[in-house]
Amino acid sequence: MAVAADVPxxxxxxxxxxxxxxxxxxxxxxxxxxxxxxxxxxxxNNTAQNLAIRGKQFNFTFLWQRAGxxxxxxxxxxxxxxxxxxxxxxxxxxxxxxAIFGCVFxxxxxxxxxxxxxxxxxxxxxxxxxxxEMFRNVPLLLWILLSYxxxxxxxxxxxxxxxxxxxxAAGGAPAASMILFDTVAVTNRGTNxxxxxxxxxxxxxxxxxxSLNLTFLAYLVVIGGSVWVxxxxxxxxxxxxxxxxxxxxxxxxxxxxxFAPVIALSLALGLHLEVPALKGFNFQGxxxxxxxxxxxxxxxxxxxxxxxxxxxxxxxxAVSHGQSxxxxxLGLRPGRTMSLIILPQALRVIIPPLISQFLNLTKNTSLGLxxxxxxxxxxxxxxxxxxxxxxLECMLLMMLIYLTISLSISVAxxxxxxxxxxxxx
Amino acid sequence: MAQTSQTDFVRTRMxxxxxxxxxxxxVVKWAxxxxxxxxxxxxxxxxxxxAIWWLLSAMLPWWLNGVWVAxxxxxxxxxxxxxxxxxxxxACWAMVRERWHQFLFGFFPRAEWWRPILAxxxxxxxxxxxxxxxxxRRLAILLGGVAAFLLVTLWLAGAPGAVWVxxxxxxxxxxxxxxxRPGLLLVFTALYAVFxxxxxxxxxxxxxxxxxxxxxxxxxxxxAAVGAVGSSVAAGLGIVAAAVWWxxxxxxxxxxxxxxxxxxxVPVASDQFGGFLLAITIGVTAISCSLPIGILxxxxxxxxxxxxxxxxxxxxxxxxxxxxxxxxxxxxxLLQYFLPPNTNFDIILRVIxxxxxxxxxxxxxxxxxxLAALPSGQYEAADALGLDYWRAQRLIILPQALKVSIPGxxxxxxxxxxxxxxxxxxxxxxPLKGVTGIVRSDIDWKGIYWEPYIFVxxxxxxxxxxxxxxxxxxxxxxKTDHH
Numbered sequence: 001m002a003v004a005a006d007v008p009x010x011x012x013x014x015x016x017x018x019x020x021x022x023x024x025x026x027x028x029x030x031x032x033x034x035x036x037x038x039x040x041x042x043x044x045n046n047t048a049q050n051l052a053i054r055g056k057q058f059n060f061t062f063l064w065q066r067a068g069x070x071x072x073x074x075x076x077x078x079x080x081x082x083x084x085x086x087x088x089x090x091x092x093x094x095x096x097x098x099a100i101f102g103c104v105f106x107x108x109x110x111x112x113x114x115x116x117x118x119x120x121x122x123x124x125x126x127x128x129x130x131x132x133e134m135f136r137n138v139p140l141l142l143w144i145l146l147s148y149x150x151x152x153x154x155x156x157x158x159x160x161x162x163x164x165x166x167x168x169a170a171g172g173a174p175a176a177s178m179i180l181f182d183t184v185a186v187t188n189r190g191t192n193x194x195x196x197x198x199x200x201x202x203x204x205x206x207x208x209x210x211s212l213n214l215t216f217l218a219y220l221v222v223i224g225g226s227v228w229v230x231x232x233x234x235x236x237x238x239x240x241x242x243x244x245x246x247x248x249x250x251x252x253x254x255x256x257x258x259f260a261p262v263i264a265l266s267l268a269l270g271l272h273l274e275v276p277a278l279k280g281f282n283f284q285g286x287x288x289x290x291x292x293x294x295x296x297x298x299x300x301x302x303x304x305x306x307x308x309x310x311x312x313x314x315x316x317x318a319v320s321h322g323q324s325x326x327x328x329x330l331g332l333r334p335g336r337t338m339s340l341i342i343l344p345q346a347l348r349v350i351i352p353p354l355i356s357q358f359l360n361l362t363k364n365t366s367l368g369l370x371x372x373x374x375x376x377x378x379x380x381x382x383x384x385x386x387x388x389x390x391x392l393e394c395m396l397l398m399m400l401i402y403l404t405i406s407l408s409i410s411v412a413x414x415x416x417x418x419x420x421x422x423x424x425x
Numbered sequence: 426m427a428q429t430s431q432t433d434f435v436r437t438r439m440x441x442x443x444x445x446x447x448x449x450x451x452v453v454k455w456a457x458x459x460x461x462x463x464x465x466x467x468x469x470x471x472x473x474x475x476a477i478w479w480l481l482s483a484m485l486p487w488w489l490n491g492v493w494v495a496x497x498x499x500x501x502x503x504x505x506x507x508x509x510x511x512x513x514x515x516a517c518w519a520m521v522r523e524r525w526h527q528f529l530f531g532f533f534p535r536a537e538w539w540r541p542i543l544a545x546x547x548x549x550x551x552x553x554x555x556x557x558x559x560x561x562r563r564l565a566i567l568l569g570g571v572a573a574f575l576l577v578t579l580w581l582a583g584a585p586g587a588v589w590v591x592x593x594x595x596x597x598x599x600x601x602x603x604x605x606r607p608g609l610l611l612v613f614t615a616l617y618a619v620f621x622x623x624x625x626x627x628x629x630x631x632x633x634x635x636x637x638x639x640x641x642x643x644x645x646x647x648x649a650a651v652g653a654v655g656s657s658v659a660a661g662l663g664i665v666a667a668a669v670w671w672x673x674x675x676x677x678x679x680x681x682x683x684x685x686x687x688x689x690x691v692p693v694a695s696d697q698f699g700g701f702l703l704a705i706t707i708g709v710t711a712i713s714c715s716l717p718i719g720i721l722x723x724x725x726x727x728x729x730x731x732x733x734x735x736x737x738x739x740x741x742x743x744x745x746x747x748x749x750x751x752x753x754x755x756x757x758x759l760l761q762y763f764l765p766p767n768t769n770f771d772i773i774l775r776v777i778x779x780x781x782x783x784x785x786x787x788x789x790x791x792x793x794x795x796l797a798a799l800p801s802g803q804y805e806a807a808d809a810l811g812l813d814y815w816r817a818q819r820l821i822i823l824p825q826a827l828k829v830s831i832p833g834x835x836x837x838x839x840x841x842x843x844x845x846x847x848x849x850x851x852x853x854x855x856p857l858k859g860v861t862g863i864v865r866s867d868i869d870w871k872g873i874y875w876e877p878y879i880f881v882x883x884x885x886x887x888x889x890x891x892x893x894x895x896x897x898x899x900x901x902x903x904k905t906d907h908h
Contacts, residue, residue: 029732050762121466122459123473137889138882139843149874363748391758399747406746
């Protein structure tokens with residue numbers, strides 16, 4: 001029997017590192033790794049030299065020094081005696097609050113606009129197209145600056161809200177008046193909105209550097225609990241439907257479960273609204289929302305909503321026409337067709353780009369710098385950086401925080417995305 | 426049979442078709458189907474009409490009462506009040522009339538305006554072979570348009586006669602080339618890319634020549650070595666040779682001809698750049714440099730080599746995770762730490778580098794989507810043909826992947842162009858915040874806000890909308906499937 005001749009064993013030659021595909025990939029990787037290592041070493045060496053020349057250290061102890069500057073909008077207690085770290089936290093919360101409100105409002109507006117753009121109504125469709133194209137093709141910064149300028153330069157001064165005796169005598173009205181049943185006053189200094197106040201406080205819980213507001217925590221627990229119970233009720237109803245074919249009526253249970261505990265808690269704590277009122281030269285009471293916040297929120301919402309509208313539109317259009325025809329053939333009404341057939345399928349197309357829009361919005365909050373909104377960029381990357389002169393530490397820390405936020409959003413949304421995708425078997 | 430049926434009447438002529446009922450034709454039918462097809466639709470229509478009415482009633486008088494000739498906002502308001510009565514609103518376009526040059530050129534010296542104008546016009550001549558490859562008619566129209574634009578604007582800007590003649594000769598030459606050898610237009614594109622920076626920043630002509638010679642050296646070394654050592658090593662050798670030329674040899678060697686013949690333009694410092702000149706310079710440079718880097722990053726992310734893949738993923742995710750502003754501040758604050766001591770280079774260049782890297786990471790993700798959309802049969806077919814990695818990418822994979830990702834690429838370009846206004850935060854005079862800030866802080870124009878923002882916004886809109894329409898056209902043109 002002829003035995004297939006053995007392949008002659010080649011001895012290893014150095015040139016095989018380049019010309020033999022078995023070894024070439026290793027060569028390339030080693031070379032790349034070496035080059036990258038050299039590059040890193042070069043950067044670190046330069047940085048060390050530059051720090052030495054400037055006589056600076058690289059450490060984060062400055063975070064525990066006194067900040068010494070004031071922040072207009074603070075969601076946690078902060079004074080100018082607090083540390084830079086506390087200022088960082090205030091800035092981070094300011095970033096997050098704009099990002100969260102912006103994402104919610106932009107999604108609502110974007111979905112409405114996207115659906116309306118597809119409507120058979122010619123006029124509304126055209127109007128929505130104009131809106132989308134106008135906002136998509138002009139820089140976000142313009143919308144931020146324009147909203148800020150309009151809010152702060154065209155609104156009235158607090159004194160214009162005053163009702164004097166002569167006016168009442170003459171039957172005239174003041175130059176400006178409060179809106180929304182006399183609860184909200186938009187002046188050139190900011191927007192005064194009613195503040196929720198409690199007759200009883202549950203106090204705060206001190207945990208070293210952090211202090212937790214127990215009232216806030218109580219609301220969180222109650223709302224979370226009601227949502228959880230409500231989900232159980234709905235799940236039970238679905239189980240009944242699947243076994244018997246009859247779906248028990250649950251809407252009144254849901255409303256009761258979702259709203260009754262919150263209302264009960266509010267009544268127990270004595271929740272009431274403190275409406276701002278003109279006293280002296282300014283409005284007193286309530287919460288003063290700075291125009292920088294409002295302008296940033298309006299601009300981010302309108303700008304991102306235009307993008308979300310396009311995503312929603314393309315998602316709905318991606319569902320094949322046969323699906324809605326099949327639903328109609330089954331006798332489903334248009335509303336149920338939309339909610340049961342089209343939207344669940346469209347969601348699969350919509351969610352991945354929606355995630356990146358949320359990420360964009362969160363990163364775009366850093367443009368609040370243009371209107372002096374003290375977010376993370378304004379506190380850590382702005383005033384703290386300028387006061388302490390620690391460019392390297394501040395910028396690196398800030399990038400790290402933004403990176404963490406972005407990655408957490410994308411992890412969370414990707415998990416949600418995986419839960420709505422078709423399960424391939 | 427006597428009972429023949431007697432028909433009294435047999436129609437011999439057809440009745441002419443009657444027009445449809447008035448409710449089923451023309452405007453009424455259209456309105457019923459498109460505006461009032463149900464109660465909800467009717468409400469929407471009424472709301473839409475009300476919204477339009479409200480907008481128009483607020484804006485139309487303001488537009489119609491616009492004032493074009495005035496010295497200050499106060500004077501504008503007086504003219505409006507005199508014309509349309511007390512309390513009437515009116516736009517003050519006189520600001521645009523007086524300050525338009527700052528919005529376009531920043532503080533570029535007035536005598537040198539012809540340089541950005543020439544650069545802008547020739548940009549389209551350089552883009553022509555890329556935008557309309559293989560379409561002589563559109564190419565000719567575009568080149569003709571550029572020629573007309575240059576002739577008029579150069580004359581208006583008071584360019585020296587020699588420049589005007591140069592523009593005429595160049596455009597005539599390019600048009601002739603477009604008819605005879607359209608492929609050679611790409612040579613002009615390459616030359617433009619090298620010489621435009623000299624045209625804008627000025628200085629001696631020998632520095633762009635040195636750059637050009639460096640690239641020529643790279644190409645020559647690659648050609649000579651590729652047969653012997655393979656493409657990747659040859660490319661490495663070429664880059665080393667070019668770097669040696671640029672860093673060490675170029676200056677001394679070229680000082681010899683520079684001593685004999687020195688031709689230079691008035692140098693313009695970077696802080697004199699501003700307005701749309703700055704936005705377009707940064708935008709176009711970053712766009713053209715980021716595409717090749719983005720492609721390499723996307724290929725790196727899909728690579729089998731673990732190290733290359735890891736580095737690409739790390740770079741892309743880091744850049745995409747932080748806002749552009751932080752990268753711009755890195756350019757202005759941190760680069761001085763990362764570079765060797767006492768290196769200091771131009772702020773615009775630093776910003777362009779960072780913006781390019783930023784854009785490359787986003788492009789890499791878009792192109793990765795295009796690569797993922799290709800069926801794996803394409804990769805296998807390329808392997809079966811025996812193509813090596815780079816040939817397979819260049820001939821099989823990338824042409825298809827890039828075609829799929831055109832909409833994404835263009836929309837990311839649009840995003841980049843809009844983001845160029847963020848350079849205002851590192852002290853450059855972008856049209857939106859920088860120049861508008863200067864205008865609004867002038868005592869004459871204090872308190873003006875709609876007009877500058879509308880002016881700048883309109884220009885941005887035209888450019889970005891044009892880009893998105895071009896991408897739709899390109900998508901249609903490249904569509905090869907037959908649905």
